[in-house]
Amino acid sequence: MIDPINPRARRDAFGSKINRDHSALLAFGVPWLSILLASLTPLLPIIASAPIVPPLAYLLLLAWRLMRPGLLPLWAGLPLGAFDDLFSGQPFGSGILLFSVTLIGIELLDVRFPWRSFWQDWIIAMAVTATYLVVAALVSGAHVDQGMLPALVPQFGLSVLTFPIIARIVSMLDRLRLLRVRRLA
Amino acid sequence: MAPPNVRGSSANRKAQLSVFTGYLVAAAGAAIGAALLIISLWQPQALAGLRSMASDATSSVGQAGASARTGGKSFFDAIAGYYRAGSKNADLEQEMQIARVKVAEAEALKRENLRLKATLGLHESDARPVALARLIGSTSSSARRFAYLSAGSADGVQREMPVVSPMGLVGRVLEAGAHSSRVMLLTDSESMVPVRRAKDDVVAFAEGRADGSLRLRLINLGINPIKRGDVFVTSGAGGLFRPNVAVAVAEVITKDGAIARVLSNPAATDYVAVEPVWQPEAVRMLKVQPASGKERE
Numbered sequence: 001m002i003d004p005i006n007p008r009a010r011r012d013a014f015g016s017k018i019n020r021d022h023s024a025l026l027a028f029g030v031p032w033l034s035i036l037l038a039s040l041t042p043l044l045p046i047i048a049s050a051p052i053v054p055p056l057a058y059l060l061l062l063a064w065r066l067m068r069p070g071l072l073p074l075w076a077g078l079p080l081g082a083f084d085d086l087f088s089g090q091p092f093g094s095g096i097l098l099f100s101v102t103l104i105g106i107e108l109l110d111v112r113f114p115w116r117s118f119w120q121d122w123i124i125a126m127a128v129t130a131t132y133l134v135v136a137a138l139v140s141g142a143h144v145d146q147g148m149l150p151a152l153v154p155q156f157g158l159s160v161l162t163f164p165i166i167a168r169i170v171s172m173l174d175r176l177r178l179l180r181v182r183r184l185a
Numbered sequence: 186m187a188p189p190n191v192r193g194s195s196a197n198r199k200a201q202l203s204v205f206t207g208y209l210v211a212a213a214g215a216a217i218g219a220a221l222l223i224i225s226l227w228q229p230q231a232l233a234g235l236r237s238m239a240s241d242a243t244s245s246v247g248q249a250g251a252s253a254r255t256g257g258k259s260f261f262d263a264i265a266g267y268y269r270a271g272s273k274n275a276d277l278e279q280e281m282q283i284a285r286v287k288v289a290e291a292e293a294l295k296r297e298n299l300r301l302k303a304t305l306g307l308h309e310s311d312a313r314p315v316a317l318a319r320l321i322g323s324t325s326s327s328a329r330r331f332a333y334l335s336a337g338s339a340d341g342v343q344r345e346m347p348v349v350s351p352m353g354l355v356g357r358v359l360e361a362g363a364h365s366s367r368v369m370l371l372t373d374s375e376s377m378v379p380v381r382r383a384k385d386d387v388v389a390f391a392e393g394r395a396d397g398s399l400r401l402r403l404i405n406l407g408i409n410p411i412k413r414g415d416v417f418v419t420s421g422a423g424g425l426f427r428p429n430v431a432v433a434v435a436e437v438i439t440k441d442g443a444i445a446r447v448l449s450n451p452a453a454t455d456y457v458a459v460e461p462v463w464q465p466e467a468v469r470m471l472k473v474q475p476a477s478g479k480e481r482e
Contacts, residue, residue: 147395151328
């Protein structure tokens with residue numbers, strides 16, 4: 001007599017393993033869609049009198065890039081940055097430039113340090129974010145004086161604290177991305 | 186996770202080429218970004234149409250969020266508000282009782298003012314707002330301070346129009362789309378408003394600072410007459426903003442003026458009014474003059 005098989009044996013975290021496969025649309029669309037949605041943060045009903053909200057689209061881009069190398073193409077900074085520029089209040093082009101340079105920089109870093117822990121990813125993300133905030137403020141067309149840098153500190157602090165949460169959200173989205181939803185004919 | 190190792194194998198020529206192409210395209214992207222950035226810093230209005238189109242397309246989403254914000258305060262106040270609700274309520278009730286008395290006094294003064302003006306033969310030129318709209322969002326993560334307004338050129342909103350709330354001046358319209366527009370808030374570092382002290386005629390410029398306060402620069406330097414708590418209103422100079430709209434209250438006295446807090450917290454306002462430019466002829470003249478001056482030289 002054949003033993004009854006464990007009903008969970010044919011399933012894993014991504015769904016049934018029988019007759020189901022990953023959907024290309026989900027697998028490649030989720031990272032793009034999540035970053036584009038994060039670009040819409042300026043439309044949230046938060047009217048801030050100083051820059052305090054972390055650059056969520058940028059942090060999400062970093063988190064996806066650091067967690068899943070090779071998923072976003074190297075040129076992803078061009079379209080993602082352009083969309084971010086439409087809403088962020090920065091002069092058009094600053095997002096394109098900064099997003100592209102970031103992706104190239106992390107690509108070069110991957111060659112040198114292929115294996116990293118989350119702590120190292122966090123440190124990398126924060127160093128990159130600090131540079132991003134300062135450069136973005138410098139090219140924003142705002143009046144540059146010595147009061148500008150201290151005004152960025154709270155935003156940077158919030159970005160440091162938000163990154164692990166964003167990394168967690170990205171790993172949840174990653175699970176969604178790899179769900180086996182496509183029915184094999 | 187370690188990156189997929191395509192670089193290591195020298196046998197896979199195709200993979201190596203695609204890595205090279207990737208770098209090439211990405212570098213081209215960065216170069217395009219840099220070029221666009223230079224263009225938009227040089228000509229800030231060059232890509233305004235693109236931005237207006239994008240904010241028009243998404244303004245309905247923002248409006249839904251804005252209507253959910255009932256008397257919402259700034260980002261942190263909203264959270265902090267829950268913790269001190271009881272004591273705050275008591276304070277507010279007391280404040281309201283005082284305010285009621287003050288309102289009655291102000292009412293009497295207003296009537297007296299009207300009577301005196303009538304004797305002098307002055308008439309009040311009441312600025313009728315062009316549109317009433319909500320602030321649906323702001324560039325809360327950029328160093329620039331812009332807000333998005335849920336009215337555009339379809340409602341009669343045009344560039345340069347002042348935006349006011351019942352609490353005072355909010356900013357002015359920078360770009361008008363069809364159904365949404367971008368407002369430069371007072372605290373943007375490129376914003377400058379001519380102001381005067383409410384009780385006398387100490388004139389100054391109010392410039393935005395990066396941290397969300399205003400810097401008041403006196404025009405007549407000398408002994409700084411500003412005291413802590415002085416209220417500043419628009420002076421009407423320049424012709425853009427009508428006079429006597431509340432702007433800011435001085436908090437820290439500096440050598441050439443003061444650091445002031447903006448009176449109308451744009452986050453706490455539900456509806457704002459877009460007003461017509463106060464003296465359009467004067468604004469037009471001020472704009473034309475530098476060009477004609479150049480021709481003379």
